[in-house]
Amino acid sequence: MSKNNSYRILNTRLPRVDAIDKVTGKAIYTDDMSFPGMLHGAILHSPLAHAKILNIDTSRAERLPGVKAVVTYKEAGTRPYGVSPARYDETIFCHDKVRYTGDEIAAVAAVDKDTALEAVNLIKVDFEELPILLDGLHAMDEGQPQLHERYKNNICAKVNWHFGDIEQGRKDSHIIRTDHITSKMQDAAFLEPQSVVAEVDSHGNLTMWSSTQAPHYVQRTLAMALNMPLHKVRVIKPAVGGGFGPKASCSTVELATCLLALKTGKPVKTTFDREQVFLHSRARHQFFHTMTTGVKKDGTLSFLEHHCIMDGGAYSSFGIAAVYYAGSLLGGPYRLKNMKYDGYRVVTNKPACGAQRGHGAVIARATFEVQLDRIAEELGMDPIELRLKNVMEAGETTCNELYVSSFGMKEALEAVRDSAAWKKKRTLAGKTRGTGKGIGAACGFFVSGAGYPIYRSKTYHCTVVTKVDEVGGGVTVTSGAADIGQGSDTVLAMITAEELGLNLDDVKVVSGDSSLSVDLGAYSSRTTLMTGHACKDAARDIKRQILEVIGGKLNIPPEKLDLKDGKVVGINNDIDFSALREEYLQEHKGFTDLPDGPELTFREASRIAFLEIGSVVGTGSYRPPKLGGSFKGATVGTSPAFGCSAQVAEVSVDLETGEVTVDNITGAHDCGFAINRTQVEGQMQGSMMMGMGEALMEQIIYNDKGRIMNANLAEYKIPTSLDVPHLDAIIVESNEPHGPYGAKEVGEGAIMPVIPSILNAIYDATGVRIDELPVTPERIIEALKKKRENK
């Protein structure tokens, strides 16, 4: 599909504004930064998964030549912090005990990295080992080791929801099935490890450059945990090499590096080793889902009863949101009147889990979509037909009060069905099941920006200030939005260029700085919709001001003027701009590249506007309206809009070795309106590969002491370029009424159908269901063996 509208910039395939800098190595990432006199930080991580700290002796580290500061909880204090105010359960450094292998105990600043690392090894910690809890499934059982006093039976958060009437749903059902799926903890495997540079100026202002997704939240946490006024803390995000969720919260490496800068008065840089990325984690939880679903004879869904235990590792992080998302996002994309959800997030002696693309909802979605396939088989129905029978349409509200204002679910399903020649390939299913070739489908549903901030507040979710160059010609967009590689700077530039009739090269975007504006950051797939709104309003504000000046000078009502192709144009094309041209030329004697021709250029108009009214600054602010129901936890899962997606995966499985080759993935995603078609496809393709890795390869492996056995990218497997199948990304545009130009999310929603479509295809290919992720060759062979033995 291609562009079919009058936009000049939007909906095209313009290259990203940061593309050339990134491919030529010119882009500056945090670890590229250096300051005169800069010190290097290192962190002491716990070698034990669960132990009391009896004593910390830093004396030898302190006297190592080159060491400038050693900090522990004694310097950092024990003010609790975290992601959600209801679950502040971390301190900058451990003081009473360590709760996972890797828990942070102390930090050192020294003249170079080697000295800092050496000093860390000179810190002596006396531990008293405590029993270790690694089994999330049984963490709530009686007699298990307890991690936190406040989390009785290791339950960090629980959700008990009941919408509609499950019992009635049960009575209405023709078929009722119960299925389980469990997964493993995962790593987000972003390319750039966390890196931080912190500096304090002579006025006591702390500036931190960090590889973060959310400068605003990090600024708040730094101020809170370091006991500083918010306005004295500034967080800047240089170029970032991916985040996917784990970089959305403030981390110990950020806090410790700031603390070292405050203590030494010198700039300090700390960059994680890949091993530390795994130790810090904050990535995907481990899930144990059990779902019972009932359907009527005709395939109409009658109820879903969902039980989930999530192993979240040692601390809460984003886990409290994750446990809600795991339940709430099953409210769509199907009509489901009755839904019960009991979710438990438990703590164990493993690195803390947080948010990762698709947040808490990915494995829940996989479990449900696999179950729908099994139900379709029992009903003798085509799995896509079963889904089409149940999909919601725009204007409907889910049983948990999520309103979908636009919804191209049906279109997306039909698009993948037709594009992948589903009907033709599927009719063979009866005959080919278990012969090694398989095809599977699934759908997904996701928020387009969280309806509420993480901390309770009336705050605007984002603001944009756009200023016209006072010399005329270009504009600068300033925003706190965080481009972490997803391309939000390009989206802001394109929106501004479209509104002002400019080329992309005349729009500068300065972003990712907490001192520029409040922006909640790159998480929950919010930036295009939310910051996009603010950006559009700021551009329109400028346009209005410029056209008012020009109209005033020419005695033409501004609404009869427009900005197009870098020029001011009259609706009737009959305006004489010569007086304004003369004014501009008077200003630029001696210049040679002066405008000519009958039209007034944006360069002239913007300069004349400045001469008339001073700085031309446009502003835009956005916050969603009040959303959601009034039940406990109703805010999580709300969004001004919802994205939806469908996917068909085709696989080949070697039935003797269990090796899986994904041959084709056809995905369709309803993003409302594609601001940049190539970027939308890129998000979809990235989601397909990330989901494929999660389905087939990715798992953190722990030994019995709670130590990660594969804390590196050689042994933690993600797909390589050779594993990438043929990918077909289809854009569906449903014109979202609450999105700028009709746009909504694609960043996370696109991953939702990936895992289940591959699982369903593997079933088709093998005739066996694997209920433990990832589906490794060994697990397939094990399942095939069991099937043969049961015959």
Place this chain on the structure above:
Amino acid sequence: MILPEFDVLVPNTVAEACGMLSKYADKGVRILAGGTDLLVDLRRPIVPSEISSCDGCATHKTGNVRSTIDCGWWESDSSPESDRALLKKVQDSIHQYPGYLISIHRIKELRGITTNEKGSLRVGAMTTVTEIERSDIIREKWTALAEGADSLGSPLVRNRGTIGGNIANARPAADTFIPSVALDGVLVIQSEKASRKVSVDKFATAPGKTVMEEGEIITAIEYPAPPEFSGSAYYKLANRKALEICNVGVAVWIALEKPGGPVADIRVALGAVGPTPILAESVKKVLIGKKPDEEIIKKAAKAARDDARPIDDHRGSAWYRSMMVELVTDRMIRLAVKRAEGEA
């Protein structure tokens, strides 16, 4: 990556390298070829992988690295210099770090792929995996070795990694080691005083351990000329298509008396199913002198399975590996037979 301190020596000839090897033997010395294994081995983990108890100390029930040496150290009053020395001792106690690396990249005689008039192959120890992968003669006549090179690591690793290093590292899953066993490779090993030859299948004694002695260096690997009606094949079973450590790797070399005819000789090498790559001797008894039909190949694959000694680890379980040895051996014998007959 955090590396310990070491000096790098750069000899120009094999003789010079051998001299350095004996001279610095007591300081701890390692040969640096491509470095793709060595530098990973030398890397100091952020969190030490071994946590020792604090022996003889009642107060510290457990400790981290720092407690591995006598507790008295902590109480004693000492200088930063001795802190440093003690720290090194602690680090050395958990990991043997060499004081010297001998980088052999300048030694020209260690490079190159050549065949002699008898048709046998000599591959210099410093020949990169990429060079092997791209050699037409190896792909044609020692196919299993080319296939091993194809499957090793990623292009970056193959560009740096060498066959000598891959074999000397003596890992049971090494992708050029396993086919070299099947192809009856012989290592040419040089020391200051003498030169000797060791069959690849007798080279490794345990993971990371070999028959090499102090002062020795591998200079080349020699492979006999393949007779008429012979062929070879290698397959690596893994979870993804590149950058993998094999779960099971099987290399087969087979020689037939004539197409379709009885098996003159066979060598099957099994990887990742024992402490070293294994030459499955039992297969010979089953196949030699027999017509390689489906049934006898099945028997031979079973024999290979019996020769394997897989274990459970975080990469896979013993039962799966055991099953896969049989399956992949079966497939590879059939493929090698086809190649021997000029069909594939």
